[in-house]
Amino acid sequence: MSNDRATSTPFTKGLGFFVVLGIALLIILGIFVSPADVNQGESVRIMYAHVPGAWLAYLAFVMTAVSSAAYLWKRTRSLTWDRIAGASAEVGVLFMGISLVTGSLWGRLTWGTYWTWDARLTTTAFLFVTYIGYLAVRGLGGTHQQRARRSAVLALLAVLEIPLVHFSVELWNTLHQEASVAGRGTDVEMNGLMLFTLFLGVVVFTLMYIWLVLHRQRSLMLEDMLDDSGLDNALSERRAEATQVGH
C-alpha cells in the first residue's frame, strides 16, 4: 500500500545516488581542479553549469514533443505519455531559466553585456516563454484527457513555431544588427581537463533529467489519482447522505 504511493523505486534510488555523486564530482572539478581559461579567466567555470543546463532544457523540450506526439497517436495513446510530457516541460523550464541566468552573468563578465540580440539567445528566450505558456495551459483544468489533448497539440505547435522564430530573428539580425559578439571570433581551445569537466556535466545533467522526470511523472500520476478519488469520495459521500435522509 505504502509502496505504490511513493515515487521512488530501487532504480531511481540508485540513479539518484549516482546523480548526487556526479554533481559533487562536477563541483570539485569545475570549481577547484580545472584551470582558469586564458581569455575568459575564472568566469569559464560558469560554463560547467550553463552548457549542461541548456543541453538538458533542449533535451527536455524534445522529449515533451515526442511524448506529446505519442499521446496524440491513437495506437500509443496513454496518459503516461501526457505526464511524461508535462514532467519533462517542467524540468526543461527550470533548467532553461537557470541557463538563461548563468548565460547572462557569463555574458556580462566576458562580453560586458547581459544580453545580445543574437538569434540563438533570442530563440532560447522565446522557447522559455513558450513552455511557460505550455505549463499554464496544462493548469487550465478540465478532465485529464482534455488537459492531455490541449497540451499535446500545443507542444507540437511549439515545434512548428520555434524554427520559424529562429529563422525570422536570424533574418532580422543579419540585416539590421552589427555582427553579434557571440560570432566566430571566440573559438576557444579547451584543454583536456576542461573538456572532460564539460562532458561530465552533460552526462550528469542527463542522468539528473531522467531522475527528475521519473519522480515528477509519478507524482503527477498520484495527483491525477487524488483528483479521481476526490471525485469518487465526494460522490459516495453525497450518496450516503441521500440514503440517510431516505431512512
Add this chain to the structure above:
Amino acid sequence: MSNAGQQRFTGTTVIGTARLIAAKDLRVELRSRVLLNQVLPFALIVMVMFAFALDSDAVLERVAPGLVWLAAMFSTLIMVSRSFAVETADGALDQLRSAGVPAMGIFIGKMMALMAQLVVLVTLLILTAVVLYRAELSWAGSVLLVTTGLTATCGLAAVGTLYGGLAAGAKGRETLLPLLLLPVVAPVLIGATRATESAFGTRGVSTGQGWPWLGLLAVFAVLFSVSGAVAFGPLLDD
C-alpha cells in the same frame, strides 16, 4: 418553412460551414459593433500613447511601421478573445461540434471573419501612421503595403483562431491568450514591420527591399492556416 430550413443548412461541407460561420460572425459584429465602438478606438488611443511615450517626431517617423504592427497585435488579442467569447458564452461551440459540424469549417469560417475585421483594423492603423507619424506612401509602396497587410492579417487570423480555440472555454483564458499568442506572432511582427518600412521608405529603405519579407509572412500564413485547419478538430473534441 422546412424547405427554407433545408436550404439554409448547407453546413455539411467544409466550405459551406466556413461561409455560414464567417457570415454569422460578421453579422454578430455588424449588430454589436464591438470592433467599431471598442477595438478601433482602443487601437487609436494606443497609437496616440506611443507618441506620448516616444515624444519626438523624428523617432516616431523612424519607428512608425513597428508601432503600426505592435498596435495591430495588441488589438488582435482583444479580437480573438471576443471571437471566442461569442462561441463559449452559451456553449455554442460544443453544440456546433455535437451537431456534427466539421471542425475544419468552423476554423476556416472564424479565421475568415477575423481576417476581415483585421484588415479594417490594419487599414485604420496605417492611415493613423500617415496622419500622426508623418509616414509617407508612394504608389509602389501602396501595392507592397496592401500585399503585406493581407498576408500578415491572414497569418494573424490563422494563429489567433487556433490559439483562441485552444484557450476557449477555459477559466482565465483572457490572461493566458497573450502569453500563448505573442511569442508565436513574433515572425509576423518582424516580417510585416520590415516590409512596411520599405513601403513607407523609412530610413531610406527602397520598396524593392520589402518584397522578400513577404516570403516569411506567406510561409507563416500557410503553415498556421494548414496546421490550424488540421489541429482544430482534435482541440475541440472532448
